[in-house]
Amino acid sequence: xxxxxxxxxxxxxxxxxxxxxxxxxxxxxxxxxxxxxxxxxxxxxxxxxxxxxxxxxxxxxxxxxxxxxxxxxxxxxxxxxxxxxxxxxxxxxxxxxxxxxxxxxxxxxxxxxxxxxxxxxxxxxxxxxxxxxxxxxxxxxxxxxxxxxxxxxxxxxxxxxxxxxxxxxxxxxxxxxxxxxxxxxxxxxxxxxxxxxxxxxxxxxxxxxxxxxxxxxxxxxxxxxxxxxxxxxxxxxxxxxxxxxxxxxxxxxxxxxxxxxxxxxxxxxxxxxxxxxxxxxxxxx
Amino acid sequence: xxxxxxxxxxxxxxxxxxxxxxxxxxxxxxxxxxxxxxxxxxxxxxxxxxxxxxxxxxxxxxxxxxxxxxxxxxxxxxxxxxxxxxxxxxxxxxxxxxxxxxxxxxxxxxxxxxxxxxxxxxxxxxxxxxxxxxxxxxxxxxxxxxxxxxxxxxxxxxxxxxxxxxxxxxxxxxxxxxxxxxxxxxxxxxxxxxxxxxxxxxxxxxxxxxxxxxxxxxxxxxxxxxxxxxxxxxxxxxxxxxxxxxxxxxxxxxxxxxxxxxxxxxxxxxx
Numbered sequence: 001x002x003x004x005x006x007x008x009x010x011x012x013x014x015x016x017x018x019x020x021x022x023x024x025x026x027x028x029x030x031x032x033x034x035x036x037x038x039x040x041x042x043x044x045x046x047x048x049x050x051x052x053x054x055x056x057x058x059x060x061x062x063x064x065x066x067x068x069x070x071x072x073x074x075x076x077x078x079x080x081x082x083x084x085x086x087x088x089x090x091x092x093x094x095x096x097x098x099x100x101x102x103x104x105x106x107x108x109x110x111x112x113x114x115x116x117x118x119x120x121x122x123x124x125x126x127x128x129x130x131x132x133x134x135x136x137x138x139x140x141x142x143x144x145x146x147x148x149x150x151x152x153x154x155x156x157x158x159x160x161x162x163x164x165x166x167x168x169x170x171x172x173x174x175x176x177x178x179x180x181x182x183x184x185x186x187x188x189x190x191x192x193x194x195x196x197x198x199x200x201x202x203x204x205x206x207x208x209x210x211x212x213x214x215x216x217x218x219x220x221x222x223x224x225x226x227x228x229x230x231x232x233x234x235x236x237x238x239x240x241x242x243x244x245x246x247x248x249x250x251x252x253x254x255x256x257x258x259x260x261x262x263x264x265x266x267x268x269x270x271x272x273x274x275x276x277x278x279x280x281x282x283x284x285x
Numbered sequence: 286x287x288x289x290x291x292x293x294x295x296x297x298x299x300x301x302x303x304x305x306x307x308x309x310x311x312x313x314x315x316x317x318x319x320x321x322x323x324x325x326x327x328x329x330x331x332x333x334x335x336x337x338x339x340x341x342x343x344x345x346x347x348x349x350x351x352x353x354x355x356x357x358x359x360x361x362x363x364x365x366x367x368x369x370x371x372x373x374x375x376x377x378x379x380x381x382x383x384x385x386x387x388x389x390x391x392x393x394x395x396x397x398x399x400x401x402x403x404x405x406x407x408x409x410x411x412x413x414x415x416x417x418x419x420x421x422x423x424x425x426x427x428x429x430x431x432x433x434x435x436x437x438x439x440x441x442x443x444x445x446x447x448x449x450x451x452x453x454x455x456x457x458x459x460x461x462x463x464x465x466x467x468x469x470x471x472x473x474x475x476x477x478x479x480x481x482x483x484x485x486x487x488x489x490x491x492x493x494x495x496x497x498x499x500x501x502x503x504x505x506x507x508x509x510x511x512x513x514x515x516x517x518x519x520x521x522x523x524x525x526x527x528x529x530x531x532x533x534x535x536x537x538x539x540x541x542x543x544x545x546x547x548x549x550x551x552x553x554x555x556x
Binding site: 181184185188189190191192195199279281 | 345347365367369370371373375376377379380381382383390391394395422423424438442
C-alpha cells in the first residue's frame with residue numbers, strides 16, 4: 001500500500017469537523033454583522049435627526065430632537081410629570097389596557113367558540129357582527145366617556161370593543177376549522193357534545209386564539225390611550241394630550257417611547273406564556 | 286331472538302345518499318346487505334372512492350342510512366354507541382395530549398375514574414410497545430408509533446366491534462406488515478368483530494376470515510369470499526403460501542373488473 005492511499009482518508013476526517021467549525025464561525029460572524037448594522041442604523045437616524053434639528057434644517061420646535069426627548073423622559077422619571085409620578089401614569093394606562101384586554105379576550109373567545117359550534121346562533125347573529133365589525137369602533141370612545149365618565153371604566157370599555165372583534169373572529173374560525181377526524185374520533189371514544197367542545201374544539205382553537213392575542217394587546221393599548229386622550233384624570237394618553245396642548249413635541253415623543261417599551265414588555269410576556277401552553281406543538285424553525 | 290345470538294353487525298338494504306355542495310345527489314352506498322358474525326374478521330375491498338368508508342360510518346353511528354337498516358348486536362343503530370371502536374385512516378390522535386393522556390381519553394370520556402383509566406391505558410401502551418413513550422406528544426413519534434397509540438386508544442375501550450378505515454395505508458411497507466401482525470395479536474385476545482376496509486387485496490386476505498368485494502361506486506356487495514388460511518398467521522409468510530396465491534387470483538378476478546370500471550369512468554371524466 002502506498003503512503004498516498006493511506007493519507008487521503010485521514011485528511012478527509014480532519015477536514016469534516018473543520019468545515020463544520022468554519023460554518024459555525026461564519027454564522028456567528030453574520031449574526032454580529034447584523035447586530036452591528038442594526039445599531040448603526042438606529043444611531044444614524046437619531047444622529048441625523050439630532051444634527052438636522054440643531055442645524056435648524058428641520059424646525060426643532062415642531063420636530064424636537066432625541067436629546068430633548070431623553071431629557072423629558074429623565075425629568076419625568078426623576079421629578080415626576082405634571083400629573084404626578086410617571087410610574088403612576090404608566091400603571092394607570094397599563095391597568096386599563098390589561099383589564100380591557102382580559103375582558104375583551106374572554107368575551108371574544110366565549111362568543112367565538114359558541115357561534116362556531118352552534119350554527120343557528122352563527123346564522124342569526126352573523127350579519128349583525130359583520131355590521132359592528134365594519135364600523136370604526138374607536139368612534140365609540142366619546143360615547144363611553146359620556147356613559148362611564150373620566151375614570152378608567154370608559155377606557156376599559158373602548159379597549160374591550162377594540163379587542164373583542166379580532167379575538168372573536170379568530171376563535172370562531174378556529175372552532176369552525178377543527179379537524180373533523182378529531183371530532184369524529186372523540187365521539188367514537190365516547191365524548192359528549194360538551195366534552196367535544198371543551199376537550200377538542202377549544203384546544204385546537206387555541207393556536208388561532210393566540211395569534212389574535214398578539215395583535216389585540218396592541219388594540220387594547222390603543223383603546224386605553226385614545227380614551228385617555230379624549231378625557232381622563234391620569235395616564236399616558238393624558239400626558240400626550242397635555243404635551244400637545246403646551247406645544248411640547250418632546251413630551252409627545254417621550255410618551256411614545258414609554259408606550260413602545262410597555263408594549264414590547266407585554267409582547268415578551270405573551271410569547272413566554274405561549275411557549276408554555278404550546279409545548280405539544282412541533283417547533284418549526 | 287336474544288341479543289346474544291344475533292350477529293354482531295347486520296346491514297339490510299342500507300343506502301346512503303349525500304347532498305353535494307353543488308346541490309346534486311351522490312349515492313355512496315346502494316342497497317347494501319352485509320352480515321358480520323361475532324368475533325369474525327371481515328375485510329372489505331373495493332376500488333378507490335367506491336363508498337367503503339361510508340359503510341363504516343353507517344355502522345359506527347356517525348352517519349345514519351338514508352334507507353334500510355343497520356343493526357349492531359341485533360339493535361338498530363342510533364348515534365354513536367359504546368360498543369364500537371374506530372381506527373381512522375388519517376391521524377386522529379389529539380396533538381395536545383401526551384401519549385398516555387391520548388390512550389386515557391376514551392375511558393375518561395366514558396366516566397371511568399382517573400386512576401383506573403391511567404392503569405388501563407398503561408397496560409395497553411405496554412402491549413403496543415410504547416410504555417417508554419407515555420410522556421411524549423404525538424408530533425414526537427413516528428407514523429407507525431402514532432398508529433400504535435391509535436390502536437391502544439381504541440382497544441382500551443374494549444370494543445365489541447372494531448371498525449378500521451384503511452388504518453395502515455399511510456405507513457411504509459415494512460411498518461405496515463409489522464402493524465398488521467400486531468393488530469392480529471391484539472385482536473386475537475379480545476374476541477371483537479372487525480370490519481377492515483382497505484384497497485389492498487393482499488392485506489385483506491392476510492388478515493381476514495372473510496373478504497367482501499364491493500362494486501364500483503355506488504358501493505354494494507358484489508361477492509363474499511371465505512379465507513380458509515389457518516390462524517395464527519404471520520402476514521409476511523402467509524402471502525407466500527400457494528393457497529394464498531390461489532385465493533388472491535380468485536378474488537382478483539372479481540375485484541379487477543370493478544377496478545377497471547372505476548378507471549374507465551375516471552378516464553371518461555377526464556376526456
